[in-house]
Amino acid sequence: MKNLPPLNALKVFEAAARHLSFTKAAEELHVTPGAVSQQIKALEDYIGGRLFRRTKRALLLTDAAQASLPILREAFDKLEEASRILTARGDSKRLTISVAPSLAAKWLVPRLDRFHERMPEIEVWISADMEVVDFAVDDVDLAIRYGAGRYLGLETELLMEESILPVCSPRLLQGAHPLRSPHDLAHHPLLHDGSPDQDDMANTNWAMWLKAAGVSEIDAKRGAKFNQSSLVIEAAVAGKGVALAKQTIALADLEAGRLVAPFDLTTPSNFSYYLVHPASKSRNAAVKAFKKWLHEEAATGSVNSAAQIAAQ
Amino acid sequence: MKNLPPLNALKVFEAAARHLSFTKAAEELHVTPGAVSQQIKALEDYIGGRLFRRTKRALLLTDAAQASLPILREAFDKLEEASRILTARGDSKRLTISVAPSLAAKWLVPRLDRFHERMPEIEVWISADMEVVDFAVDDVDLAIRYGAGRYLGLETELLMEESILPVCSPRLLQGAHPLRSPHDLAHHPLLHDGSPDQDDMANTNWAMWLKAAGVSEIDAKRGAKFNQSSLVIEAAVAGKGVALAKQTIALADLEAGRLVAPFDLTTPSNFSYYLVHPASKSRNAAVKAFKKWLHEEAATGSVNSAAQIAAQ
C-alpha cells in the first residue's frame, strides 16, 4: 500500500542538509564521504531531481530539498521518540555489566558517573565477581574480561591493553632507604598481585621484573600476597611496601598522588581487557552506547573529567 | 549526535503491528514471512525487549509497542510527505515514455487512463517515434522496445511476448468467399506489416505463415504493405483484406469486435517487448511505479477495465 522512500538515504540527506557538507555528515554518521555522496545520489535518482545545487562556492539546497527538511526533521524526531518509548519499557534500560572486582573498584566505578551524565535513562548494574559469568544463566548484558581474548561463541573486542609497573607510596621515596634504583627494593617489602586472572606468562611477577631490571640479589618471594589487584594497591597506598601493579588499576591512585611510580620501567602484559557479549546483545542500543563510552574512556586514559574534557 | 533506531526494522514492525500478522506484513512488503520475523527480532534485540506477545491464540502487541505505534505512523506519514515534496518539484513528475507508434496507439494509449487514475500526480508524456531513442540526448525516462532484448549499457526487462495471427473484418466471414480455411485466403487481398522493427526471422510474414499452414497455391506477395503495424490493422478493420497482425496491436480491435481471427493459428514471434532504461532511472520512484503498472497491464491482457477489475 505504502510507498516509502529509501529511509537510509533520507537519513543521510538530513545530516548532509543540516551541515551543508557531505564530509561533516560523513563524520557524524561514521562513514566515508564517498558513502554519503552515493546515498545522496541514490535519493536524487529516486526523486528524479537534484537535492543540492553544487555551486563553485558552496553546497546549497534546492527549493524542494529546503522545503522537505523541516518535515524530515519532524519525522526523525518522531522515530527517535518511538524508539525511546520502545527502549524505555520493562527491564530494557537496566544494563548489567560483569567486571572483575578490582577493575570495577579502581577503574569502572570512578568513571561511571560520566556515563550516567551522558545517558541518565540507562541504569547500570555492576556485577563484580571473580567468577567468569555465564551469559545464559546470569542476566548479564556485557562483560569486561582480562585475558587473552579468546572466548568462543561470544563476540569479543579489545577494550584496552594492560601494562605492569612497580608503584609505592610517595613516602617511600624519602626516609631511611629512599627508592632510587631497583636495587633499593632490597630495603622494602614486595607486594604481590596473586589475583586468579593473573597472567602466568612473563613479566607480571616480581621474579621476572627483577630479572628484567638486572637485579639478582633480591629474593622475589619476599612480602605479602593479595588475591585481588585492588588490595595490592591499597597496601601500597598504605605504605606497606612496593607493589608490582597493573597500570590500569593503579592509575587513579597515581593521578591522585597517593601512589608514585619510582622507576621508569613499565612492561606490557600479555593479557588485555576485552569486551565480551553474546551476538544478540550486539544490536542492543544500551549495550552499544555503553561500549562506545567504554572505548572513549579507555582511549582517554585519565580518570579526571578535566582531561576528558580537554581531550574533546 | 543522533541515535536513530534501525529504520527498515521499524518499517517492517509498523506493517506487522498494523496487520497483527507477520505473514500479512510480508505480503504487503513483498518479502517472505521469514524476512519479517528476522527484522522484528533485530528490532527486539535493539530495544532489549519484546514487541509482540506470542500467545497461543494470536499475536498481541506489548504495551511499549502499542504506545509507540501512533508515533511511528506519524513519522512514516511525515517521511512520505517529505518524499512527496521532493518528488513533486521540477520536471520530476513528468514521465517521458518512448514507444513505437503502433504500440502507443493500439496498446499503451487505450490503457493510459488507468495509470492516471492510480497516480494522478504523474504526468505521462508519450514520445512515439520510429527511431530508437538515445537516452543521453532525448529526455526519455523509459522506452518500450520491440526486439530481441539486447540493449547494451541499458537495463532491460521483458514486458510481454508477441505473437502473430491473421485478422480481418468480421464482414469477410460472410459474403461471396467466406474465410473458413487458409485456402480461402486466395480470394482476399493480403495485408502486410512492413514496419521497420519487423522480426526478420521466421513466421512473421505471409510467406512463412502460408507455408506453416500448408497452403502453397497462394502468392504471398499479393496485397498492400504498410510501414506501421497500426496501419495494417486499420486496413483490416476497413475490410481491405486479411492482415497478418501482431496480437498485441490487434487486441483492442478484436475485443471491440471490429476484427476477428478467422483461423485458430497463432504463432509466437521471436521478438518481444522490453522495458529499457539507463541504470540511474531504475531507482526513480515514478519510473518504478510506471513499470509496475505496465507489468500488471501486460499480465492482464485485456484492454477492458472490467476485465482488469475482475482480475484483481
Add this chain to the structure above:
DNA sequence: ATTTTCGTGTAAGTTTTTCTGAAGACAAAA
C-alpha cells in the same frame, strides 16, 4: 484423535545494498 493446514521461528546460504579505499576533478587558499 489423527491428519492437515497455517503461521511463526531458525539456520544456512545467496543476493542486494552499503561502505571503503583509492583515484580523479575541480576550485579555493596558500
Add this chain to the structure above:
DNA sequence: TTTTGTCTTCAGAAAAACTTACACGAAAAT
C-alpha cells in the same frame, strides 16, 4: 603554482536483507 579541501566515481569488500528449507506448535479439518 602548489597545496588543500571537497565532492565524485569505481571496483571490490563488508554488511544487511532476503530466500529457501525446515522445525515446531496451534487450530482446523477429517
